[in-house]
Amino acid sequence: MLASILSLGGIGLLAALALGLAARKFAVEVDPRELAILEVLSGANCGACGYPGCGAYAKAVAGGTADPTLCTPGGAGTVAQIAHILGVEATAAEPQVAVVRCQGDNDRAKLKYHYLGIYDCTAAQRIADGPKSCPGGCLGLGTCARVCPFGAIEMTAAGLAVISREKCTGCRKCIAACPRQVIAMAPLRATVHVLCNSQDKGALVRKYCQVGCIACQICHKTVPAAYVIENSLARVVYEHQEEAAAAVAKCPTRCIRDFAEGYPEGSRFSAPTCPTTAGRAA
């Protein structure tokens, strides 16, 4: 009895000693700031910062090799917290959101063939450049929605991707996934966008889409500072965003949209109450 208690206890003590020594000898130094930074990051591992996940970015920031303002999903709040941990001054870049530059769903834009293959935009794009007649339009098979780590992209019933301005954190994963470059980044404060990506001439656009930009220049003539027309496609000059809304109602094909008035038809997202701060952690 006694012998067994002593022997077992002895083994236990020896093992404890060995573990204790090993813990000292093989201890890995972790910068406490790295752990603190990891705490404040969103934890989505989206890769928007350019590092493989939040852990790698926290390490790089604590080590001084990365800019502390790169976490776009975290926004200004996270940047302020990281700056506080590091004891430096840092201000976040202007918040950005991704915008789907298309409103031509399957009801409003023509299809050139009936696609029956793999339900994926990249796969469809490989077959005669995609089933949409418009070379720049949204294919509507949801490849972007599947890669979004924040659930910010919904597919409407008629096959159009719509990005929530509240949920989008600007990580750009959807931009990399889209085979047709339909999605682009824009400042969050801008609510007026030209939702068209076709660089074809107006007469051709009219043939395949009811809501495409026909480069009629009416928006540019209404507010010359806020719109430019390049390659038969209008574009909002975001520096003059405030004035852009004046041309929304004048667009003959209704391809200019003010998100303050709501999302494209068919979307279940509601209009944001305050487009600049809604959904952002302060």
Next chain:
Amino acid sequence: MRLKSFPGGLHPPDNKQFTAHKAIVDCPLPAELVIPLSQHIGAPADACVKVGDLVAKGEVVGQARGFVSVPVHASTSGAVVAVEPRPHPAGKPLPAVVIKPDGEDRWIDGLAGIPAEEQDDESLRDRIRAAGIVGLGGATFPTHVKLTPPGDKPIDTLILNGVECEPYLTADHRLMLENPERIVDGITILQRLLGVRRTLLGIEANKPDAIAVMTKACAGTSIEVVALAVKYPQGAEKQLILALIGKEVPSGGLPMDVGVVVQNVGTAAAVADAVRHGRPLVERIATVSGPAIANPQNLRVRIGTPLSHLVAVCGGAKGELAKIIMGGPMMGSAQLGLEAPVTRGTSGLLLFGPGQFPRAPEGPCIRCGRCVRACPAHILPTAIAACARLDRFDEAEGFDAMDCIECGCCTYTCPAAIPLVQAIRQAKAAILAKRRKG
């Protein structure tokens, strides 16, 4: 005797009865010929005519760019009315030369045959290249490249492909029946250029008449005609080599790695025309068939003839069209409409009405292994497709996705209707893109 074949593959209903007995008919000239500058694998040709130019039949309208490229010729005489992007069988508008025929169908001056026997190899190869000859089986690889093997890869066997294993198509079959002497003549030229020891002509056993005719035509030459088991894809280059001489082309390799060059019988006939008559490749034989065409036929058709003209010549379509395929139903490409023209690779045009090309909705993989058994490349289509659909392209590469020949056996046999070939093609494209990036 057991017929030669390869492991794997399958036999879809061949439906050749619609056209196999019909002699080749000359397709009348259309109102407009649209000659695409990209009709072969490799760099597209550069247009060398402008609007308003008068061209003769056989005149070069597009010059070859680079070694793996061939010139493009006017397929009748007439005026150039446009040089612009036009619908192409690839599904998008590509640069083309549009010719309005003058009806005279006048050959370019100075065409003359050359006695092949007195020519050196180099000038013969140049002549074949200048004639714009590419593999007419459908892959359209420039023939002169295949006839210029690198010095460290000696070629000892020439294989002629008269298999025509795709359902519906009977163009090569009819050519063998009607013009065996042209084929044999072309083969002797190819034999000489390659300096081969052995020449084999493979024909599937479902064409006994073609086997008989070719055997007779080859009597007294060194060409052996071999009957092959009826199985798809017997006419695929690597499967044909395995069936005929039992050699397997290594993974990632070419037939020349096992000392073989494979040419289609139609290509051999075109080589004979180029050398004996100096005629460039301006026409080919195409089968117009399918359940939705009124009068299926084998047509001798000019390169650049719009598909709609072919349909009109064959009595028009029966009712509404649901699917249009250029080439065979297994490997051909679906068309957006009938606007695209016939190119050098157009072995056939198939029309199907609604419900005649059924496609079940996709279901889950039931692990039956039919695709694996049918795969003539001995890879695992189901595993590669599964990896591809999860974007795990490295793993797909590990399963030898690049060895897929895209024959479609797996998709055809899959009871769950999984688009296996499409997924594998996606994996191949991703792997190639990664390799290019380095």
